[in-house]
Amino acid sequence: MTSPFRILSLLALALGLGAAPLTALAQDGRPPRIDITVGVIEPMPIAIPVFVDEGGAGDYAAQLSRVVASDLVGTGFFAAIPQEAHIARITSFDGGVSYPDWRAINARVLITGAVSVAGDRITVKFRAFDVENGTQIEGAALQFAGTTAGWRRMAHKVADVVYSKITGEGGYFDSRVVFVSESGPKNARAKRLAVMDYDGANVQYLTDSSAIVLAPRFSPAGDRILYTSYESGFPRITLLDVGSLRRQSLEEQQGTMTFAPRFSPDGQTVVFSLERGGNSDIYTLSLASGRLTQLTNAPSIETAPSYSPDGSQIVFESDRSGTQQIYIMPASGGEGRRISGGEGRYSTPVWSPRGDLIAFTKQNAGRFHIGVMRTDGSEERLLTASFLDEGPTWAPNGRVIMFTRESAGAGGQASLWSVDISGRNLKQITTEGPASDPAWSPLLP
Amino acid sequence: MTLTPKALLLLSALALAACQNPDRYGAGGGAGGAGGAGGTGYVDTTGLGDPSDPRSIAYFNQTVGDKVHFALDQSTLSPEARTILTAQAGWLNQNAAYAIIIEGHADEKGTREYNLALGARRAAAVQQFLVSQGVAAGRMKTISYGKERPIEVCSDEACYSKNRRAVTVLSAGAGV
Numbered sequence: 001m002t003s004p005f006r007i008l009s010l011l012a013l014a015l016g017l018g019a020a021p022l023t024a025l026a027q028d029g030r031p032p033r034i035d036i037t038v039g040v041i042e043p044m045p046i047a048i049p050v051f052v053d054e055g056g057a058g059d060y061a062a063q064l065s066r067v068v069a070s071d072l073v074g075t076g077f078f079a080a081i082p083q084e085a086h087i088a089r090i091t092s093f094d095g096g097v098s099y100p101d102w103r104a105i106n107a108r109v110l111i112t113g114a115v116s117v118a119g120d121r122i123t124v125k126f127r128a129f130d131v132e133n134g135t136q137i138e139g140a141a142l143q144f145a146g147t148t149a150g151w152r153r154m155a156h157k158v159a160d161v162v163y164s165k166i167t168g169e170g171g172y173f174d175s176r177v178v179f180v181s182e183s184g185p186k187n188a189r190a191k192r193l194a195v196m197d198y199d200g201a202n203v204q205y206l207t208d209s210s211a212i213v214l215a216p217r218f219s220p221a222g223d224r225i226l227y228t229s230y231e232s233g234f235p236r237i238t239l240l241d242v243g244s245l246r247r248q249s250l251e252e253q254q255g256t257m258t259f260a261p262r263f264s265p266d267g268q269t270v271v272f273s274l275e276r277g278g279n280s281d282i283y284t285l286s287l288a289s290g291r292l293t294q295l296t297n298a299p300s301i302e303t304a305p306s307y308s309p310d311g312s313q314i315v316f317e318s319d320r321s322g323t324q325q326i327y328i329m330p331a332s333g334g335e336g337r338r339i340s341g342g343e344g345r346y347s348t349p350v351w352s353p354r355g356d357l358i359a360f361t362k363q364n365a366g367r368f369h370i371g372v373m374r375t376d377g378s379e380e381r382l383l384t385a386s387f388l389d390e391g392p393t394w395a396p397n398g399r400v401i402m403f404t405r406e407s408a409g410a411g412g413q414a415s416l417w418s419v420d421i422s423g424r425n426l427k428q429i430t431t432e433g434p435a436s437d438p439a440w441s442p443l444l445p
Numbered sequence: 446m447t448l449t450p451k452a453l454l455l456l457s458a459l460a461l462a463a464c465q466n467p468d469r470y471g472a473g474g475g476a477g478g479a480g481g482a483g484g485t486g487y488v489d490t491t492g493l494g495d496p497s498d499p500r501s502i503a504y505f506n507q508t509v510g511d512k513v514h515f516a517l518d519q520s521t522l523s524p525e526a527r528t529i530l531t532a533q534a535g536w537l538n539q540n541a542a543y544a545i546i547i548e549g550h551a552d553e554k555g556t557r558e559y560n561l562a563l564g565a566r567r568a569a570a571v572q573q574f575l576v577s578q579g580v581a582a583g584r585m586k587t588i589s590y591g592k593e594r595p596i597e598v599c600s601d602e603a604c605y606s607k608n609r610r611a612v613t614v615l616s617a618g619a620g621v
Binding site: 185186187188189212214215228233234235255257259260273275277278279280301303304317319323324347348361363366387388390391406408409410412437 | 518520553554555556557558559561562563565566567568569570572573586587588589590591593594595596597598599600
């Protein structure tokens with residue numbers, strides 16, 4: 001199938017984006033640390049002066065430091081000290097740091113950076129300092145080089161390193177989100193696939209809006225996307241190659257509908273729902289051999305399957321009990337054991353990339369919630385509540401969830417939101433227009 | 446028949462046609478490729494015919510009734526739905542040239558995947574009933590739109606009950 005769309009280089013930005021450690025300055029003392037698992041956190045004051053222009057940097061210097069600050073402050077764990085309040089000025093990347101000046105404004109962490117641009121090549125260096133102890137934070141000194149088109153990725157990488165050093169968690173800023181961009185009235189919604197940086201920037205469209213598209217999912221390597229499309233006139237799973245934008249539909253069996261696809265952790269298998277004669281069950285399809293395997297066989301609706309990170313189990317929803325509930329079965333199929341036990345209906349389970357939690361949608365008493373529970377169903381926590389929240393997706397570090405929130409009424413619109421698994425930091429992702437069905441990519445290479 | 450009611454009927458037929466414009470379902474034509482309909486557009490909006498012609502699609506849509514409704518989360522056919530579908534089957538058996546697409550729909554108060562599956566269940570329930578009434582299975586296809594294509598847009602039960610529906614959509618199929 002030829003694509004009418006321009007070939008976009010999304011993840012191809014990784015090409016030529018090299019990272020190298022910088023020479024560390026003397027270091028000792030205990031680094032600043034945030035435990036993000038505790039309930040209420042006082043944001044850590046952080047100072048991020050405009051990066052030093054080491055040649056041709058132009059606006060990039062200010063833009064980079066702005067995106068680094070935006071990433072870190074956006075987590076809710078950091079508070080950026082306004083640049084106007086800074087006493088010291090960083091005019092040379094390798095010059096000394098006047099710690100007393102940063103202590104005087106209560107900065108706990110200082111991030112300095114430098115940028116140089118030659119042609120379309122950009123080089124970014126940064127260091128993070130423990131102001132209190134007067135030392136450089138170990139491992140938080142790197143240099144990135146790549147094309148200017150990928151400058152935001154370098155800012156995200158800087159922020160990922162700092163976040164990771166201070167929280168002890170993996171980063172997630174250098175990632176993309178595929179989603180459905182929506183337009184038009186509620187009874188004739190036009191939908192098209194799009195990808196963006198995790199923070200809503202750099203939107204690129206992957207399809208036009210000539211056919212309904214639903215629920216895209218990234219492959220583990222981020223190079224392919226599975227989604228459900230009405231392009232053939234009937235809902236059918238489609239596989240999109242992100243680099244070439246070539247599309248192919250899977251599963252051409254007459255009289256069936258295929259939907260709710262997701263990749264296995266090794267990217268070799270698609271797990272999905274296949275409907276025949278009104279009944280939906282879960283199947284896998286081997287992408288290499290084309291072999292179709294039926295995993296469930298029940299007259300109820302079995303859908304929304306999601307693999308455990310080790311690929312050994314599948315969590316899914318079924319209404320076999322009379323209402324939607326969440327079950328886990330071996331990846332080879334079977335009855336499954338129910339894990340959801342509270343009041344209401346549970347659906348769209350998604351296994352955390354850390355393996356420890358299942359995110360889900362819950363409907364109860366006319367409200368929708370995004371929640372998490374342990375894989376045995378215990379310790380259920382509802383993170384949100386609204387007229388309609390659904391479809392959680394995990395950040396690569398398993399600490400943040402993005403989802404769709406739809407407002408009520410004739411003018412109701414979908415938007416993307418994120419929330420920490422602690423329930424903190426609920427916020428809307430800024431998108432150009434209404435948006436739904438986000439799916440987070442893995443951390444980019 | 447006086448002129449006025451007829452004009453009104455034509456207007457409502459046009460309104461129906463507008464509602465079912467393939468654009469609403471995307472240029473791919475929703476259930477395009479329906480039977481022998483030529484693959485463009487799931488319903489021939491210019492071919493609904495005169496609603497006073499008992500052999501026309503317009504007559505089927507308005508007089509026989511092209512929709513049945515369902516209770517929350519259900520795909521069971523109510524007695525009222527069975528009455529409508531029995532009439533549909535009678536008409537379809539007498540007008541064998543039309544190709545049939547049965548659309549299943551859900552209200553917005555459900556998750557996307559479940560609603561797709563539920564819409565399919567509803568469409569299949571209608572298909573199975575029509576088959577039991579003698580309509581040839583080979584004339585029919587089903588499609589689920591889940592919650593993607595409500596006809597009513599308010600967020601109250603008054604709208605939800607109309608959106609939980611299966612619609613029997615005809616096109617001039619094989620043999621016409």
